[in-house]
Amino acid sequence: MKAIEFSELPAKSALMKRFDRKFLCSASQLDELLHALEATHCYINVQGEPHQVYQNEYWDKPTKEFYNDHRRGIPRRLKFRRRTYQGNGLSFWELKVKHPRGYQDKRRIPVEHATASDDARVVQANRAFGFLLGDGRQKSGAPGHLEPSMYITYQRTTLWDPAAGSRLTVDTQMQASLGGTRLEFPNWTLVELKQARRERHAVDTLVTQGLLKACAFSKYHRTMQIWSGIAQGHGGLCTEMRRYEDWVGQSCLVQTSEIL
Numbered sequence: 421m422k423a424i425e426f427s428e429l430p431a432k433s434a435l436m437k438r439f440d441r442k443f444l445c446s447a448s449q450l451d452e453l454l455h456a457l458e459a460t461h462c463y464i465n466v467q468g469e470p471h472q473v474y475q476n477e478y479w480d481k482p483t484k485e486f487y488n489d490h491r492r493g494i495p496r497r498l499k500f501r502r503r504t505y506q507g508n509g510l511s512f513w514e515l516k517v518k519h520p521r522g523y524q525d526k527r528r529i530p531v532e533h534a535t536a537s538d539d540a541r542v543v544q545a546n547r548a549f550g551f552l553l554g555d556g557r558q559k560s561g562a563p564g565h566l567e568p569s570m571y572i573t574y575q576r577t578t579l580w581d582p583a584a585g586s587r588l589t590v591d592t593q594m595q596a597s598l599g600g601t602r603l604e605f606p607n608w609t610l611v612e613l614k615q616a617r618r619e620r621h622a623v624d625t626l627v628t629q630g631l632l633k634a635c636a637f638s639k640y641h642r643t644m645q646i647w648s649g650i651a652q653g654h655g656g657l658c659t660e661m662r663r664y665e666d667w668v669g670q671s672c673l674v675q676t677s678e679i680l
Contacts, residue, residue, distance in 0.1 A: 421454065423463040423470060424580065433580060435587060435614050436526045443611040443623060443632040444664050450590065450609050452631050457622060461579040461588065466507050472576050473506035474591075478640045479545055480569035487569070490641040495520035499640060500549050500566065502531060513548035522618075527552045542567065570647075572596045572639050586621060587614045596643040601650070603643055603673060610637055633667050636660070646673060 445453060463470040478501045480486045489497040497518045504511040511531040516524055529548060546566050574594040580587050589612045594605040611632060613623055626632045645658060657665070657672060665672045 421458045421461065421463055421579075423465045425468075426464055426466045429464065429580065432585060432616075433587065435585075435616060437523060438526075438614045438616055439523050439618050441613045441615075441623075442635050442637050443613070443627065444635045444637065444667070445609050445611060445632050446669065447607070447609060449631050450611075453611070453626060456626060456631070457579060457588070460583065460622060461581050464578040464580050464587075466505070469507060470577055472578075474574055474576050475504040475506060476572045476639070477502040477504075477568055478570040478572065479549070479566040481566060484569065484644070487641060487644045490638060491645070498553075499638075500545075500552075501640075502545065503528075513545065513552065515549065515552035527555060570596060570598045570640055570643055572643060574639075581622075584619075584621065585616060588612070588623070589614070591639075594639065596639070596647075598643070598647050599651075601647065603646060605672060608672060610635075610639075633664065635664060 466472055478499070480500070486498050486500065490499075495518075499516040499518075501514050502511060503514050512528040513531060514526060514528040516526050518524055529552065531544075531548075542565075549566055572594065574591045577590040577592075578587055579590070591610040591612070592606075592608075594608065594610070596603045596605075611623070613621055615621065623632055627634060642661070646661075649657070661672055
């Protein structure tokens with residue numbers, strides 16, 4: 421598959437307002453997927469590398485309002501995080517607003533400087549949240565105090581379709597940590613299609629052929645759901661995720677371990 425440098429992409433490829441669809445596949449199915457898209461897609465490289473490690477620090481209210489809104493299926497909901505790209509060290513505060521019409525509105529600003537103090541980091545995060553919630557204006561009365569909620573890392577490969585202007589991301593080696601517990605997902609591959617408008621894509625044919633399985637998998641929502649189940653002593657996987665396990669033929673959660 422050909423490659424293009426991130427710096428060479430047109431501005432519209434950022435797709436800050438977009439429709440997302442998510443899919444699941446196994447490692448062997450991923451090879452078939454990449455082969456099927458070879459003629460129409462290209463890798464997006466960052467400094468010559470197609471694989472990038474993403475570090476996400478999710479923030480939520482002490483009541484886990486953002487998580488619970490997702491769990492209850494609230495049409496308009498929020499997700500706030502600090503994302504760091506390990507390859508180039510860039511870091512951003514990002515707010516994702518899910519609209520009732522189904523599209524995502526992603527807003528972000530650079531993290532100006534690292535803060536050693538936890539208190540300073542909380543102040544910085546809440547200020548950034550208020551700014552992004554106001555869409556470029558500091559919104560007064562922005563919902564309360566936010567705190568770190570979940571840490572998630574994974575390796576991402578991004579494919580771009582120049583003709584359609586869509587992007588396809590492939591996430592592997594996902595790990596999440598919260599409350600001293602680490603959850604690992606080494607056998608799962610999450611594929612996400614990002615489009616400016618809803619339209620048919622090559623992945624629809626691959627779903628029909630059985631190479632992909634459509635799924636509803638928010639990293640923050642699912643890992644919080646798993647952790648909550650473990651904390652309550654009845655295991656972490658919901659029925660939907662067990663169905664995905666059966667389809668992929670591999671375990672979803674293969675290890676939980678204490679972080680030293």
